[in-house]
Amino acid sequence: MFDWVVKNFGPLKHVPVLPHVFDAFLKMISLFQHKHLLDYVDDIETEVCSWQNTSVSVHKYGGIQFNTYNRELGHIHGNGLLDVLFSREQKLMLMKQYPVQDHHVFKNSGWISFKIKTIEDKQIALELLKYAYDLKPCPSPHGRG
């Protein structure tokens, strides 16, 4: 359903609040489809927030966004779809190592998509986010501390 809505109603993502309503709807559906999915996403949020200089915010198109030094690491939509930004070379390398796919919209970019369903998927999601986190350069000479 997520793909169908994104494909057919994509322009509506610019309507204020609407993507967040859709994301809330996805979370409600997720409750029935994957009972523990929302707990896994909460666990990921807690873990990523424990890393230095990270924060979470609302993703502009719905979902929870992870940031480091106010730059986006990735985000998770209400249906458990994780999107993380890498370079295209890193993406090709990760696609050999992990069951990740091209981004659900920007297929020719460095973005990867990974669907979280199980507790093992949660671990993979954390590894992907940690990998992206470790790659992000520090904005100041003082480093991450």
Add this chain to the structure above:
Amino acid sequence: MTSTPTKQSRIVYGILVANIVSLLLVGGSKWLATWLEGSHAGNSSGVFIFSSFIIVPLIMGAISAWYWHPLKLKTIQYIGWSAVSTLVACATSFVFLKEGVICLLIVSPLILCFIITGALLARMLYNRKNNTLNSSIAGLAFLVLIADTFSSHENIRLVSDTIIVNAPIEKVWPYVVEYKPITLKEDYWLFQIGMPRPVQSTVDGYEAGAGRKCIFSNGYVFDEKMIVYKPNDELTFDIISQPHDPEIMGHIDILRGQFLLKDNGDGTTTVIGNSWYKLYVFPGWYFNLWSESITRNVHLRVMEHIKILSEEHV
């Protein structure tokens, strides 16, 4: 000496305060619109603007999250308690706003979705500790509520349905004008759970200007006036009075009905049923889904009955 609110009391406050504020906002905006428009208020006091179902639930969610966010609840708990808050909102609307059960059943998915959205968005904002941003968003929501209250709300729609009757046009026409009680088994789920459904139609004359009555299952009567009466061709009638009850009928006015007949030249007749209605509930994109479905099923119930009666003696 002050005591720290317990987890349970914070959850309860989150639900209660949100619901009290929503009652004040919905009741207050309707009272304000009626008071300011004075005798020209017309039906505006019966209009539920989109703010009632979108902005107010968003604010409700945000208020709940204000009480809940220090508890570090999981997302699933936010959704669960938001569902409880939705049930409380429906119960208070039933008691204080005299809304009907079916009406609340229709509106509850919309309210639930927006309460959850408001709660989850606000949880994130409160955790940012950016009170300037929080105040800006609250102010923006309030401005939208005020602007929406005083905006024009016109939503007139047409629903059209067609069936083929295996009978010549002159056999069909009398049953279009009036018909004996419908005995068809009900298969539309809203009719099955108690929504009034059409039962019979009677007329007090056979010419334009004559009266017509459409009687519903719970005794409701729609008084109609035939404005076009062209035998074997067209029957158009305006609804001159209709019941307003706590269910869906209180939020929609049926304005006009029409039957168009076409002779297919092979002993069959095409019957087109048209209804024009005005909605008093917004957002239209959501409530039109329901009103179209209900109007369509009213059409089909009547037209199926006309088909059966017409084909009986062929």
